[in-house]
Amino acid sequence: MQAVMKEWRNDLYLRLEAHMHRVHRQKQQQQGQLGSELTYDDMRSSSAPQLVAFTGKRQWCHLFTPPLPRCSAGLQSKRPEGWPLPPTTEVWVLPSSSGRAVMTKVRTCDLRRRRSRV
8 A cells, every 4th residue: 555655646746846847837938938947946936836635634644754643634734755845835634525534514614614714
């Protein structure tokens, strides 16, 4: 299971970086600056998403080495090693959408309400 999650993590990181590159190129095209040089950190800060949400705790916990034994739903303060997004990107762990997930309706609504205020 850990090998599968590690492969998934590497793929996720590559897709997040590719997304930032696409956004950066699109911004350059719109501004007529295609080909101008920016450092990787400049690209990250100007082209990264404002927030990322994980639906379920397991996916977030397994990005860490070793995997976190547990985490709470809500806004996350820790980042796994090699995390490609800047610290300004909020990371939220949402309750699983699975019907088997154990969480009260009140707790689920509270998390969604707090997230909607951001």
